[in-house]
Amino acid sequence: MGQRADVLEPSAETHAVLLDDVADILRTVRANLDMDIAFVGEFVGGTRVLRHVDAAREPSPIRAGDAAPLSETYCARVVDGRLPELIRDTGEFAAARSLPATRELPVGAHLSVPIRLSDGRIYGTFCCFAFEPDAALGQRDLNMLRTFADIAARRIDKDLKLGSVRSEKAARVRAVLEAGGPTVVYQPVYLIDGLRVAGAEALARFPMEPRRPPDEWFREAVEVGLQTELEFAAIRNALAGYREVWRGHRVQLGLNASPATIVHPRFPDLFEGYPTDRIVIELTEHEEVRDYAPLVAELACLRASNMRIAIDDVGAGYASMRHILAIRPDIMKLDLGIVRAIDSDAMKLALATSLVNFAGQFNCKVVAEGVETEGELDVLRCLDVQAAQGYLLGRPEPVAALLRRLSRG
Known part of the structure; x- marks a missing residue:
């Protein structure tokens, strides 16, 4: 009945x-x-x-x-x-x-x-x-x-x-998506040798209430089952905004994505019509991946289209080290916790030296995040770190500001 x-x-x-x-x-x-x-x-x-x-x-x-x-x-x-x-x-x-x-x-x-x-x-x-x-x-x-x-x-x-x-959490995330968000800014990435702009990392921003760091928005999206939708939106907006950059400059774009998003069947569709050889997928995940097989298979498909794979926040925890061994990335991004004050901290210097030497054994490039002082940059240069980003070199900025930066050479 x-x-x-x-x-x-x-x-x-x-x-x-x-x-x-x-x-x-x-x-x-x-x-x-x-x-x-x-x-x-x-x-x-x-x-x-x-x-x-x-x-x-x-x-x-x-x-x-x-x-x-x-x-x-x-x-x-x-x-x-x-x-x-x-x-x-x-x-x-x-x-x-x-x-x-x-x-x-x-x-x-x-x-x-x-x-x-x-x-x-x-x-x-x-x-x-x-x-x-x-x-x-x-x-x-x-x-x-x-x-x-x-x-x-x-x-x-x-x-x-x-x-x-x-x-309430789901409604907040959906409101961002319905408004066309999140907005995107681009932090320049510099080649340390010659200090030339090699590209940028796309970073999501949420200029609405409640005001809080982006990682809290993404964490909340995970809690309410909207992680993929929010990450998809951030990537779509980043790619659309960077189209103008690619018209005049052959530079890379780093895009953050979690393993759960990367293995989604529609993930490759996001990149149709874009120069995949200039895209770096930055794996952002601080939790343990239980089964690497689907992730490794999907990353192999992305690599086949000439994308490169980076591991974010290397040195921040055990998860990033497991990612390195399972995924064998093209790029390792040193966590800012290692980079900060590396010019005055012997232990951080020793750890960074080991990671750079390890990467060199497998033709893996190293990018340092969170560079804020000339002293830090000098040490990274001595370690043969290839590229860096941070407030010393350039804060996250709208695409128009990045274009002006690129025009200055």
């Missing part, structure tokens, strides 16, 4: 999953009361949607996701007082006999209490029913149901709040 909830417009608040502890509560209550079915139903507008169901035997006549008009449910009639919370025999109540479920399921005995959230709203009901009447049901059973309903309400309340926070 009823319809599946997936054909309904979901409530604005409820996409939270009722976790295993709610399922355990249902199972415990149903078993202790020796009932056939227990369920949690949510009131969504004029509809009652079953969010979780526990049945003594399969097949169950109702399942999670089933929906029915609220007016045709025991739930509504218990909440509005037309039916009592404890019904030993539904045949004794006209308001129960008139419900289709009484005959179709059937419902012989019924227990139901409202699930009240912390703000006083009624979420729905916590219900149990048996196919046959049960004269043994009493106030003690109803009290137990109320106790467990209160426990379930706290769990549901927490899930709803988490779901609301998640919805």
